[in-house]
Amino acid sequence: MSEEQRRDNSVLTSMIHRITRGPVQWWHTAVIGVLSDKCDESTLGILSEQAEALGRIGFDAVVVEPSHSGVVWDSSSSLSSFISRAHDFGLRVIVRLAGVSFRFLATSDFSNEDDITTLIGRVRASLEAGADGIDLGILGLNDASLTAQQQTAGHARLTRLTGVLLAEIEAANSSAILVASTGYTDADMLRTALEDNWFHHLRDSVCSSTPWDADRIIAAIRASLRPRDPIGAITPWSWTSSTEMNEDEADLASSRQLLSLALPGASYNSETARAIEEGDSGPIPEALRIRRERRMGAGSLGIVTGLPWACHGVVVLICAGVTIVVNTSGQTVDVPREHALLVSSQPAGLGRAGATLLPANSCAWFETAPVRPPKPRSYE
Known part of the structure; x- marks a missing residue:
């Protein structure tokens, strides 16, 4: 031969990725269920039941999005009760701020003080309610309607704002996190965002937009790890799917879900309803048990x-x-x-x-x- x-x-x-040895922070390897329904006072009870089910299955945290800012602001809001119950189920809670847009950072006529003061107030209120993390949603500073000069100015202001928000979070809860989505598919833009802004999780659309194709999947995994590993950033895998699926699409969504759980880093899972419906009969509880026991979230x-x-x-x-x-x-x-x-x-x-x-x-x-x-x- x-x-x-x-x-x-x-x-x-x-x-393509090194093992992480020793103890890690909870958010390094967390499996996070994204509750699909926006919550208000009338639906928090239903979401509590969903959170309890996800806790039994083995999820580490949930993302909940209030339908309006009053759910966070109102002193009579039951958001704190929801978070307390979720903690009883062994879950951490990340609050996604409703209706937040960061385009104002890129415009020349924005009211910097008023807009930022309002945002900081909502962050404080969420943390006082017991939140373990703040999700800013999609940053949106790469909008095609913004000029290059506006995008540059917006990113510079975002860097300063991120520092302020991190200080607020650290003062309230040292284990709480700040997360966001970039919407970037361009590798250079993603790398710049990761280097200039410290988010515990900065999601991108590389994997969620990847076709079910072997070569494209490998390329997407490499593209997600490449800008993060050199600077020690955690990769938050996010493989999303349509809420309305036929049987074949549902099977494919389950396959994507199992793949995302196999990868080192954190995993954001939008298929919570399916996981709850299948319960112990589905593959997710066993996958989460194996992931936890083998430390796959911190593995090579x-x-x-x-x-x-x-x-x-x-x-x-x-x-x-x-x-x-x-x-x-x-x-x-x-x-x-x-x-x-x-x-x-x-x-x-x-x-x-x-x-x-x-x-x-x-x-x-x-x-x-x-x-x-x-x-x-x-x-x-």
Whole structure:
């Protein structure tokens, strides 16, 4: 066998993210459920029931968005009671501020003092209600209607504002966090935003806009890690889907969800209703248990290529000793029995010689098979 043939037949694991050793802050690895319904006084009770269910399933935190600012401001608001109950369920609560727009930072005629004073007041009120984090929503400073000069001015003012908000949060609750979404798909703009502003989680749209395609998924994962890892920023994975889905789309959403839970960093999950409906019968509780026990949120991440059973359209990753197989192809994949199945987004079958039959458009986690040296004849 020639040297070139040996290279072509070899299995290669490319590490793209290092393990984090020792204790970590809660937000480094949190699995966060995004409650889809905006809350007011009449719906906080229903959301409390949803939060309790998510706590039982194994989520770490929830994002709740008041439908109007009065839910935060009013002294009689039951938001603090909701947060207290969520804490009893073992959940932290991130409050997303309703109706906040940061375009005013980019315009030349904004009332800086009034707008910022109002924002700081809402942040303080949320923290006084017991919030464990503040979500500013989409920053929106890359709007095409803004000139380059306005965008530059807006980003500079945002940097100053972020420092003020972080000081407020630190004074109220040293473990609370500040998060936001950029909406950026441009790598340079995302890198600049990460370097200039300290957010505990700065979400982007790289993964949520990624088609279900093996090469595009790998590229999206790399693109999310690349600007964050060098500066020690946590990657908050966010794979969203439509609220109205047919059966095939729902299966695909479940696969995306399981993939996001397999990656190191935090995970924002918008499929909370499905997770609650499935309960213990679905894959999420088991996935969350494995993620927690194996410390996958703080684990290293590698991409495996060259496996003879992984056809075109199949992504194979390794995180914290767990092999993640993402089948974006249109055919069933036979995963050898050496890889014991842990959890799958769709029911998997049993094939010849004990292989796991992984359906098309699914994601599954396996025990990583031990590495065996090649037979001597492979060196001939």
